[in-house]
Amino acid sequence: MxxxxxxxxxxxxxxxxxxxxxxxxxxxxxxxxxxxxxxxxxxxxxxxxxxxxxxxxxxxxxxxxxxxxxxxxxxxxxxxxxxxxxxxxxxxxxxxxxxxxxxxxxxxxxxxxxxxxxxxxxxxxxxxxxxxxxxxxxxxxxxxxxxxxxxxxxxxxxxxxxxxxxxxxxxxxxxxxxxxxxxxxxxxxxxxxxxxxxxxxLRGRLAANLSSERVLGLIAASPEAKGRWVVTSAPKHSKVRVLALSRARTMRWTAFSMWLSLLTQFHGEKMLRCKAMLKVAGEPGPVIVHAVQHVVYPSVILDAWPDADEGCRAVLIFRDADDGFLKQVQEGFDACLAPESVSAE
Missing domain, CATH: 3.40.50.300 (P-loop containing nucleotide triphosphate hydrolases)
Incomplete structure (x- = not known):
């Protein structure tokens, strides 16, 4: 063979x-x-x-x-x-x-x-x-x-x-x-x-840059931080908004896939980029997810976690999105998480 x-x-x-x-x-x-x-x-x-x-x-x-x-x-x-x-x-x-x-x-x-x-x-x-x-x-x-x-x-x-x-x-x-x-x-x-x-x-950058320290640092550095998520605006680009999320939970993969598919299908013109590192039950390492506007890349599963924080973290970049819309995105992401009792197992 x-x-x-x-x-x-x-x-x-x-x-x-x-x-x-x-x-x-x-x-x-x-x-x-x-x-x-x-x-x-x-x-x-x-x-x-x-x-x-x-x-x-x-x-x-x-x-x-x-x-x-x-x-x-x-x-x-x-x-x-x-x-x-x-x-x-x-x-x-x-x-x-x-x-x-x-x-x-x-x-x-x-x-x-x-x-x-x-x-x-x-x-x-x-x-x-x-x-x-x-x-x-x-x-x-x-x-x-x-x-x-x-x-x-x-x-x-x-x-x-x-x-x-x-x-x-x-x-x-x-x-x-x-x-x-x-x-x-x-x-x-x-x-x-x-x-x-x-x-x-320059090589192997697709799965990089989503360390817990980086995402949590982005959240902690913002005066607008709301627990483990934050919305920031890029200077000189008031229409560009960044939503950063970090959750010490396990993601329900089927629910997340459907949610991201709908987000890109109906709001791809607003969602310029999504990059996420997810803890999914049964996988040895994190699942890396990427999307650009209407396109979702095939996911990549790493062999091991890059740091000790085995949770879910994501950075999403939007254009022309108001606070209400971004709050709905944050709530949709959270709705895909497994219950805390399951995540703790």
């Missing part, structure tokens, strides 16, 4: 026009840690390939030094990834262990994430590894205020990379990091040094 091949993790790299995605990619694909990586971009001319090129497979696929594969989008993302997978199996390109998909500067990452997580042709071969959003320290604050695409890219992030800090200066960079953390507190932040960042910081 042929063993089932592990699914290939896909990292989505996004960011507004001029944020520095290409500079970051140029730095990454030359690193030995990412030698076995396939990079999907919009045009081969976007990346400086001359010093890395080993051989040209055809007009849209090139093999770079160290075995990294670089290709342009063919038709749509599904066709591109399935074609890469076919070439990999046929030996036309070196085997790759991960994929980086770069979006255009004006792209909403939502449809890309929906394709990777929801298309049957990709599901058995690929899995989402997280969204890395690149933000320019010199112009990022203004772009978040003025362009809805920049805001969509920010709320979709599992990890931020702030670029051009050497041009913006320490004070402006620090202010931008605070702004990003207020908009999306479930994402971690790195400030790149001249466009470079440790590749290890």
């Amino acid at each position: 042929i063993p089932e091949r592990p699914r290939i993790p896909v990292m989505v790299l996004t960011g507004f026009l001029g944020a520095g995605k290409t500079t970051l990619l140029n730095a990454l694909i030359g690193r030995p840690e990412l030698a076995d990586t396939a990079v999907v971009i919009n045009e081969l001319g976007e990346i400086a390939l001359d010093h890395l090129l080993v051989r040209k497979v055809d007009d849209r696929v090139m093999v770079l030094g160290g075995g990294c594969v670089c290709c342009t989008v063919l038709g749509d993302l599904v066709e591109t990834l399935t074609d890469l997978d076919r070439r990999r199996d046929a030996g036309e390109v070196p085997p790759f262990a991960r994929v980086i998909v770069e979006t255009t500067g004006l792209a909403d990452p939502g449809p890309v994430l929906a394709t990777i997580t929801g298309d049957d042709r990709l599901f058995s071969r690929f899995e989402l590894d997280g969204v890395v959003t690149v933000v320019d320290a010199t112009h990022g604050a203004g772009q978040l205020d003025e362009h809805v695409e920049a805001l969509q890219q920010a709320v979709a992030a599992d990890h931020f990379v702030v670029t051009k800090s050497e041009l913006a200066g320490a004070e402006r960079t620090r202010a931008l990091v605070e702004q990003l953390s207020a908009i999306n507190p479930a994402a971690s932040v790195d400030v790149a040094s001249h466009g470079a960042v440790d590749p290890a910081r």
Whole structure:
């Protein structure tokens, strides 16, 4: 019997026009840690390939030094990834262990994430590894205020990379990091040094950033905290509201799945992002849940808990949601919890 091949993790790299995605990619694909990586971009001319090129497979696929594969989008993302997978199996390109998909500067990452997580042709071969959003320290604050695409890219992030800090200066960079953390507190932040960042910081981000300390710290730091939940507004983004919840209880998985499905189906335009770590009966570790607007990603079960607090915690980001609506969301989340007597068992 042929063993089932592990699914290939896909990292989505996004960011507004001029944020520095290409500079970051140029730095990454030359690193030995990412030698076995396939990079999907919009045009081969976007990346400086001359010093890395080993051989040209055809007009849209090139093999770079160290075995990294670089290709342009063919038709749509599904066709591109399935074609890469076919070439990999046929030996036309070196085997790759991960994929980086770069979006255009004006792209909403939502449809890309929906394709990777929801298309049957990709599901058995690929899995989402997280969204890395690149933000320019010199112009990022203004772009978040003025362009809805920049805001969509920010709320979709599992990890931020702030670029051009050497041009913006320490004070402006620090202010931008605070702004990003207020908009999306479930994402971690790195400030790149001249466009470079440790590749290890970019991988496996989907299940990160929901530690008990982080979520409870967010709640404790707010003067509006109501026990173990809080609603905050992002500075300069009064329409963006963050609902953080922490419960020392077990979640009823079927009830939660139905609740989240209804929330995304009927209020996806308001719910920009949901990221949750849940204690579910019968599972050895937490169940990681993600949703972006109308799309719910397949859940991920970790082998063990990252900290001692084995409860349920979630961060939900909304736009144009009033206090009454957010209170209903909080009550709906709580209604999915198992009774305290069951949670204590």
